Amino acid sequence: FNDSTAASVLVAHEIAALIREKEKQNKPCVLGLATGSSPIKVYEELVRMHKEEGLSFANVVTFNLDEYFPMDKGNIQSYFYFMHEHLFNHIDILDENINIPNGLVSSEDLYQYCIDYEMKIKSYGGLDFQLLGIGRTGHIGFNEPGSHYNSGTRSITLDHITRVDAAPAFLGIENVPRKAITMGIGTVLGAKRIVLLGWGANKAAILKETIEGEITAEVPATYLQNHENTTFIIDEAAASELT
Numbered sequence: 296f297n298d299s300t301a302a303s304v305l306v307a308h309e310i311a312a313l314i315r316e317k318e319k320q321n322k323p324c325v326l327g328l329a330t331g332s333s334p335i336k337v338y339e340e341l342v343r344m345h346k347e348e349g350l351s352f353a354n355v356v357t358f359n360l361d362e363y364f365p366m367d368k369g370n371i372q373s374y375f376y377f378m379h380e381h382l383f384n385h386i387d388i389l390d391e392n393i394n395i396p397n398g399l400v401s402s403e404d405l406y407q408y409c410i411d412y413e414m415k416i417k418s419y420g421g422l423d424f425q426l427l428g429i430g431r432t433g434h435i436g437f438n439e440p441g442s443h444y445n446s447g448t449r450s451i452t453l454d455h456i457t458r459v460d461a462a463p464a465f466l467g468i469e470n471v472p473r474k475a476i477t478m479g480i481g482t483v484l485g486a487k488r489i490v491l492l493g494w495g496a497n498k499a500a501i502l503k504e505t506i507e508g509e510i511t512a513e514v515p516a517t518y519l520q521n522h523e524n525t526t527f528i529i530d531e532a533a534a535s536e537l538t
């Protein structure tokens with residue numbers, strides 16, 4: 296795409312079509328959602344469609360990919376805050392249908408909490424649609440280099456590059472949490488449909504490795520090469536290093 300705006304509108308329309316299709320079938324529409332700068336315009340268009348076109352999210356169940364750990368959901372840097380600010384506060388989704396990893400779960404409960412998150416996704420028959428961004432380390436969700444293709448929801452130590460990229464939002468790298476809770480690669484690959492968004496020149500190098508490189512744990516996004524229904528939606532700057 297020439298730019299991220301038209302591309303984001305297209306993605307939002309695909310999600311809206313899926314929501315309406317599931318509504319007709321009287322089934323929940325199970326969406327895996329991302330935070331960060333990449334999906335913001337997709338959420339903007341979904342909010343617009345809710346307000347102006349009556350798109351209802353009453354049958355939608357969401358699972359967010361990740362949350363910093365530890366992180367209070369009232370903190371403006373939390374992904375809980377981000378999702379409410381950009382999407383949930385503006386649509387008619389039911390509160391009980393929103394799932395975001397709890398950044399304040401106790402260390403003793405963390406292991407079981409992650410298993411329960413995974414099982415809850417499975418209880419809906421898996422994710423119908425997963426929206427992704429990509430980090431400069433090749434992470435999807437917070438699955439940093441070294442992540443296993445079969446990994447499930449778990450706690451993870453953030454890569455230094457990821458913390459550098461997050462530093463401005465936290466007013467300094469020393470304030471960026473060292474850990475996060477993330478859905479696994481296996482969780483993401485279980486989605487029936489995956490769309491990865493990539494905008495801007497600073498994603499060009501990692502997108503080249505992800506799309507044209509060998510599948511490797513060192514670039515976890517390369518695992519997407521094995522998924523049968525994945526589309527990368529990227530702008531010209533992000534595509535500039537592709538051969």
Ligand code: F6R
Nearest residue numbers: 329330331332333428429430436
């Ligand atoms: C966030 C997430 C991350 C981001 C990635 C890109 O929920 O899962 O993988 O998608 O770090 O972030 P942005 O979009 O800010 O460049």
